[in-house]
Amino acid sequence: MVLTSLGHPLDPDRFGLLRASDDIRHDLSALRERLADDGYLYIPGFFDPELVLAGRRAIFSQLAANGELDPGSDPMEGRVAPVQAQAFALDAAPTFKAADGTVRNPDKVGAFRPEMAAESDEIKRIVFGPELEAFYQGLFGEDCRHLDFIWARLMGPGHGTPVHCDQVYMGRGSAELMTCWIPYVDIPLEVGGLILLEDSHRRQDQLATYLARDVDAYCTNRPDEVKRVVEDGGWSFPGWLSKRPDRMPATYGGRWLTVPRWRPGDLLTFPMSLVHASLDNQSDRVRFSTDTRYQPAAHPADPRWIGATPPGHSRAGKLGRVC
Ligand SMILES: O=C(O)CCC(=O)C(=O)O
Numbered sequence: 001m002v003l004t005s006l007g008h009p010l011d012p013d014r015f016g017l018l019r020a021s022d023d024i025r026h027d028l029s030a031l032r033e034r035l036a037d038d039g040y041l042y043i044p045g046f047f048d049p050e051l052v053l054a055g056r057r058a059i060f061s062q063l064a065a066n067g068e069l070d071p072g073s074d075p076m077e078g079r080v081a082p083v084q085a086q087a088f089a090l091d092a093a094p095t096f097k098a099a100d101g102t103v104r105n106p107d108k109v110g111a112f113r114p115e116m117a118a119e120s121d122e123i124k125r126i127v128f129g130p131e132l133e134a135f136y137q138g139l140f141g142e143d144c145r146h147l148d149f150i151w152a153r154l155m156g157p158g159h160g161t162p163v164h165c166d167q168v169y170m171g172r173g174s175a176e177l178m179t180c181w182i183p184y185v186d187i188p189l190e191v192g193g194l195i196l197l198e199d200s201h202r203r204q205d206q207l208a209t210y211l212a213r214d215v216d217a218y219c220t221n222r223p224d225e226v227k228r229v230v231e232d233g234g235w236s237f238p239g240w241l242s243k244r245p246d247r248m249p250a251t252y253g254g255r256w257l258t259v260p261r262w263r264p265g266d267l268l269t270f271p272m273s274l275v276h277a278s279l280d281n282q283s284d285r286v287r288f289s290t291d292t293r294y295q296p297a298a299h300p301a302d303p304r305w306i307g308a309t310p311p312g313h314s315r316a317g318k319l320g321r322v323c
């Protein structure tokens, strides 16, 4: 199988595996050292898998009720409904043929579904529960808090997430903010899990201009930006570092790192400045994951992502400055 990201084949010689830290998960100084060395912590089996499967059940049963899953399959498998090939434009998104020859609709299950997670007690139990609170409290060595927004992704067959750092989307608060990525389904390589660019935490100089940006910030003295951001409610730039994941290792060094199979219960955490993306989903199953954020409680929190109904990238989240 050729692994692709945004349709571009990734060089197998520039591809490797994440280092697991489950053996040191209770050793705080070893964890901190590992985070500083590697730029991430991957802890397989962090959660009780049953807890995570309950989250999957809650979301997939809703998808099934909405008619978004293959009606002939078990909703827990997250299989996307087969459709006629002519029902969508072949050049708009890649299509994937299932073993039985049916073509699956790459757009049937939309990628970003935060509202489903916001309304799910099962998901909130996981991402705002005692396990992660204790973990980050230990890691920070002080009380922690989470951002309130839950980034929930239901990635159907098709392209993954372009290359980016989270800083440009949520960088107005603590410099110690950490992302926590959680898989709710088995994700072998063809289902398209997260990929991290090795040693990109050591490339901060090269990334400095990009990391200083903010998708919701605009220049008050640039009429085109004022129109795009304030009047139209858009972003000053899309936030991507690149739409060519295949070129990143040559540009920044390092390899793309992932695991052969993510499992419900695993956890991956990394800071705002680590370069990441995801593999394309070449299967007929939905790749369901959440990403949520944690920081020292005493630090300022990005106002876009906190409160009962976080404003997010809406007009309330826009920030004008003279450039
Ligand atoms: O799951 C994905 O495809 C992207 C996740 C991500 O960008 C993140 O966890 O910050």
Ligand SMILES: [Fe+2]
Residues within 6 Å of the ligand: 164, 165, 166, 276
């Ligand atoms: Fe991200």
